[in-house]
């Protein structure tokens with residue numbers, strides 16, 4: 001059975017193994033910035049996230065209760081009048097079964113429940129195919145961010 005569990009921000013270390021899977025995935029996808037994914041440190045990535053108030057942070061973990069294993073997560077937070085989807089990952093073998101959609105619905109409900117209308121997220125270079133997933137939830141491309149190498 002699949003369960004969705006909201007965890008407190010002080011339990012964020014629980015998503016570290018899945019976040020590492022995401023980073024490996026983004027490393028494989030990236031053409032120009034592989035080196036950045038090699039040096040990513042979980043604690044640095046979520047440092048500013050953890051500075052937010054508990055009630056402004058949402059972390060939902062997906063658990064396969066039969067195997068007692070975490071198989072996905074979403075992390076989102078509210079800062080001032082904006083809501084950001086920080087990180088989303090579903091293990092490869094369980095993708096395309098509606099879990100990502102359920103996680104997104106939970107994050108978007110979280111924003112709505114707080115009256116947050118300005119909602120955004122970033123997609124890494126190389127992972128553009130995921131944009132069509134977010135389009136299903138009403139997101140559209142706002143700008144492109146270019147870096148001189």
Ligand SMILES: CC(C)(COP(=O)(O)OP(=O)(O)OC[C@H]1O[C@@H](n2cnc3c(N)ncnc32)[C@H](O)[C@@H]1OP(=O)(O)O)[C@@H](O)C(=O)NCCC(=O)NCCS
Nearest residue numbers: 088089090095096097098099100101102123129130132133
């Ligand atoms: C993106 C991701 C979270 C989606 O989760 P999922 O459980 O596979 O998605 P779902 O099964 O809930 O799919 C929901 C809908 O989005 C579509 N979809 C899923 N992944 C998609 C993709 N990469 N591109 C386009 N559409 C996609 C599905 O076809 C489905 O459409 P439908 O409702 O019309 O049938 C998951 O594929 C994943 O972890 N990918 C790798 C990591 C990643 O890219 N994370 C996002 C970083 S910004």
